[in-house]
Amino acid sequence: MLEVLSYKFMQNALMAAFLASIVCGIIGPFIVTRRLVFISGGISHISFGGLGIAYWLGINPLYGATAFSLAAATWIGFSKQDKMSESDLIIGILWAFGMAIGIIFIHLTPGYAPNLMTFLFGNILTVPRFDIFIISILVLVITLSVLIFYKGFVSVALDEEYSKARKLPVRSLNIGLLILIALSIVTLIQVVGIILVIALLTIPVAVAKEFSIHFKKIILISILFGISICLLGLFISYYIEFPSGASIVIIGSILLGVVKGVKKILKMKLNLDETIN
Amino acid sequence: MKRIIEVKNLYFGYEKNLVLEDVNLDIFEKDFLLIIGPNGGGKTTLLKLILGILKPWKGEINFYDDNISKKIGYVPQFSSFNKNFPISVFNMVLMGTIDSKNFIKKYKKEEIEKTKEILDKLDLYYIKDENINSLSGGLLQRVLIARSLVADPKVLLLDEPTASIDITSQLNLRDFLLELNKKITIVVVTHDPTSFAQIYDHIACVNRRLFYHGRGELDAQLLEKVYGCPVELLGHGIPHTLLKEHI
Numbered sequence A: 001m002l003e004v005l006s007y008k009f010m011q012n013a014l015m016a017a018f019l020a021s022i023v024c025g026i027i028g029p030f031i032v033t034r035r036l037v038f039i040s041g042g043i044s045h046i047s048f049g050g051l052g053i054a055y056w057l058g059i060n061p062l063y064g065a066t067a068f069s070l071a072a073a074t075w076i077g078f079s080k081q082d083k084m085s086e087s088d089l090i091i092g093i094l095w096a097f098g099m100a101i102g103i104i105f106i107h108l109t110p111g112y113a114p115n116l117m118t119f120l121f122g123n124i125l126t127v128p129r130f131d132i133f134i135i136s137i138l139v140l141v142i143t144l145s146v147l148i149f150y151k152g153f154v155s156v157a158l159d160e161e162y163s164k165a166r167k168l169p170v171r172s173l174n175i176g177l178l179i180l181i182a183l184s185i186v187t188l189i190q191v192v193g194i195i196l197v198i199a200l201l202t203i204p205v206a207v208a209k210e211f212s213i214h215f216k217k218i219i220l221i222s223i224l225f226g227i228s229i230c231l232l233g234l235f236i237s238y239y240i241e242f243p244s245g246a247s248i249v250i251i252g253s254i255l256l257g258v259v260k261g262v263k264k265i266l267k268m269k270l271n272l273d274e275t276i277n
Numbered sequence B: 001m002k003r004i005i006e007v008k009n010l011y012f013g014y015e016k017n018l019v020l021e022d023v024n025l026d027i028f029e030k031d032f033l034l035i036i037g038p039n040g041g042g043k044t045t046l047l048k049l050i051l052g053i054l055k056p057w058k059g060e061i062n063f064y065d066d067n068i069s070k071k072i073g074y075v076p077q078f079s080s081f082n083k084n085f086p087i088s089v090f091n092m093v094l095m096g097t098i099d100s101k102n103f104i105k106k107y108k109k110e111e112i113e114k115t116k117e118i119l120d121k122l123d124l125y126y127i128k129d130e131n132i133n134s135l136s137g138g139l140l141q142r143v144l145i146a147r148s149l150v151a152d153p154k155v156l157l158l159d160e161p162t163a164s165i166d167i168t169s170q171l172n173l174r175d176f177l178l179e180l181n182k183k184i185t186i187v188v189v190t191h192d193p194t195s196f197a198q199i200y201d202h203i204a205c206v207n208r209r210l211f212y213h214g215r216g217e218l219d220a221q222l223l224e225k226v227y228g229c230p231v232e233l234l235g236h237g238i239p240h241t242l243l244k245e246h247i
């Protein structure tokens, strides 16, 4: 069992799982509580366009994905005057447009495109060492930013108007958050792929919300839950050769169902006890 | 009475629709100002302009006291904050201390102490660990007021504070504001001024334009003009105590 850990790809995979969990734990709670799930899905799919172009140019696809997701996030941030949950028509269109661009450019690239599935659905076992390096930097940037601007991000997430009345730089904080979301998505693409990114940003938070109403604890629980499902997914994909991204998402969803189910039963039991007494 | 806020020849609208036209208003130290008017009349918009959330198209808003613009407390309408956000009563109130200077710093000890003190004063300490989304209307309203008070405001703006709370809570709120008014200026915006009819110093009626009066100067004709319908049709919303005695 332990010799598995001496394989380089396995070390990379574990690193990737670890980094991905930090990201989904730190950024996921903001996405879920601010209802930015659709926007995040949009940024993720738009980034596929950049990924395809980079692939066609023969450079690291991660660069293309980063460029496109950052551009999308900044554009959404600047175009939004009021609340961030509007403008979904344009995001919906760009969502599909980004995917289309990506597919065309991968099609144009001569030769067989073995990585297409990896980009779309992720493969934690094939993350290159160099990408781990880039991802580490991104995770560092994300973590530090949230630590520094934590009060501001939380204040705006809770009450945008009130934050404006308190003269906080609401617009900058919103754009900053979108940029951090874009960076998070880039780090997660390697692990679960473009299509499943949104699951990793939401499922751990949904679980964590069942256990606490304190935002910091929700972040912590999300990270721990994220690590658990990423590791489980990793070993499933190593031992029975299931696709890693899909395994992670399915394990996460099942566990979420279990947590919700158990809570419901406990609550019913509690109510029953009360009526009996 | 000393004038602390002046709204002068103010015009504002959203996109191309004019919402406030040539509005003039003075707010005094320790004033109890009631701002009434029909739904959609522009009351909330006026508050947001005073708070600096919105910028006027034309005209000006002047503050005649050191830092008064930073000492305005705000109790927004119920629906305005993100109900999807999990947060305890304590943390919600503590967040009232956040401003443009300290939002990248840790909470200070004084701020935490102040939060405890306010929670205690408003009888909220026993629910400090509850999720704000599980509270009744009256309690939630008190939490929103507590949040605005931790920053020691000199002026308190309340937007529809009696909407969606029961009668007992309304009366408690009235008494609480009256007590608070001994030290600070209170501005209450409401389309239903019943609870405050007895206690205001000045009253402003807003329906695109603003009509400003002292106590006992209102008459039915003016209200008709503002609300756009005969006063009788307004029902209990406009109590007779608001009007001159002949009615």
Ligand SMILES: Nc1ncnc2c1ncn2[C@@H]1O[C@H](COP(=O)(O)OP(=O)(O)O)[C@@H](O)[C@H]1O
Residues within 6 Å of the ligand: B014, B015, B019, B037, B038, B039, B040, B041, B042, B043, B044, B045, B046
């Ligand atoms: N964010 C907004 N965008 C566009 N129109 C708005 C916005 N907020 C309010 N309005 C419009 O401005 C007018 C005044 O609204 P408001 O100030 O909320 O009135 P009140 O608080 O007196 O009910 C209404 O016609 C309303 O539809």
Ligand SMILES: [Mg+2]
Residues within 6 Å of the ligand: B043, B044, B045, B077, B159, B160
């Ligand atoms: Mg209003």
